[in-house]
Amino acid sequence: MPRPPVERVLIPEPRLRERVEELAREIEAEYRGGELVLISVLKGSVLFLCDLMKHLDLDVEIGFLYLSSYRGQTSPQSDIQEYLLPFPRIEGRHVLLVEDILDTGASLKYALDKCAALSPRSLKTCVLLVKPKENRPDIPVDFCGFRIPDEFVVGYGLDYREKYRQLPCIAVPKIEE
Numbered sequence: 452m453p454r455p456p457v458e459r460v461l462i463p464e465p466r467l468r469e470r471v472e473e474l475a476r477e478i479e480a481e482y483r484g485g486e487l488v489l490i491s492v493l494k495g496s497v498l499f500l501c502d503l504m505k506h507l508d509l510d511v512e513i514g515f516l517y518l519s520s521y522r523g524q525t526s527p528q529s530d531i532q533e534y535l536l537p538f539p540r541i542e543g544r545h546v547l548l549v550e551d552i553l554d555t556g557a558s559l560k561y562a563l564d565k566c567a568a569l570s571p572r573s574l575k576t577c578v579l580l581v582k583p584k585e586n587r588p589d590i591p592v593d594f595c596g597f598r599i600p601d602e603f604v605v606g607y608g609l610d611y612r613e614k615y616r617q618l619p620c621i622a623v624p625k626i627e628e
């Protein structure tokens with residue numbers, strides 16, 4: 452497996468596994484035996500979505516929203532680009548947005564606005580990693596995996612220039628520009 456030069460591991464694989472299972476229990480308690488549409492924000496949330504849904508004892512449908520904001524940089528750009536994909540019918544249904552990380556909040560805000568316009572019965576968010584940001588607009592995170600320091604991280608779906616998504620842990624890479 453290609454390994455990035457890792458500065459340090461922030462969240463090791465067993466801790467990720469344990470927390471994702473706990474999140475599944477929290478989500479089950481919220482939707483109790485009902486039906487849920489999981490909307491995964493591509494590409495960063497794919498590993499998280501797969502692990503989370505394996506542990507959900509609910510009827511789930513999955514859908515994808517393909518957003519891009521980084522364009523290969525390590526600092527965010529506020530304009531969001533959406534690549535159109537087929538989208539599930541969500542009107543009148545419970546919807547949970549599954550996102551890898553909350554940084555500036557621009558991606559999640561875009562995803563929330565898009566879903567809200569389609570009149571779901573309820574709309575909540577599940578975010579694996581939340582970074583601290585002073586000027587971030589108030590975006591509700593209903594299910595939060597971990598609060599992490601404001602550092603650039605890779606692994607478990609998150610990339611640096613499209614690489615290292617397959618790392619099983621969350622790590623701070625050594626980036627030599």
Ligand code: IMP
Pocket residue numbers: 495520521527550551552553554555556557558559602603604605609610611
């Ligand atoms: P936003 O700034 O909250 O809109 O985050 C935009 C997107 O940037 C996230 O969904 C991630 O895909 C990506 N991103 C934000 N922070 C990081 C990071 O530390 N590593 C890798 N990708 C990140």
Ligand code: MG
Pocket residue numbers: 492493494495496550551552558
């Ligand atoms: Mg993302």
